[in-house]
Amino acid sequence: xxxxxxxxxxxxxxxxxxxxxxxxxxxxxxxxxxxxxxxxxxxxxxxxxxxxxxxxxxxxxxxxxxxxxxxxxxxxxxxxxxxxxx
Numbered sequence: 273x274x275x276x277x278x279x280x281x282x283x284x285x286x287x288x289x290x291x292x293x294x295x296x297x298x299x300x301x302x303x304x305x306x307x308x309x310x311x312x313x314x315x316x317x318x319x320x321x322x323x324x325x326x327x328x329x330x331x332x333x334x335x336x337x338x339x340x341x342x343x344x345x346x347x348x349x350x351x352x353x354x355x356x357x358x
Contacts (some may be wrong), residue, residue: 299336305348306334312355321349 332338
């Protein structure tokens with residue numbers, strides 16, 4: 273960081289509200305996905321198999337360590353919609 277980089281200094285001192293909001297939205301979505309899986313009697317591994325994705329990636333999404341993309345949200349939504357409630 274340069275000495276006169278006022279934006280970086282401000283962000284370091286105050287944080288970035290847009291990033292904080294996005295982080296909270298991702299955590300909320302992860303929580304809702306976990307609840308939906310439980311309601312349908314599915315595991316993270318079931319979701320990974322259905323989506324043909326490494327189970328570790330599912331775990332990263334659902335623990336908030338990886339952000340959801342619009343494409344991912346659509347894929348998860350479509351996959352969960354294919355299951356009937358057990």
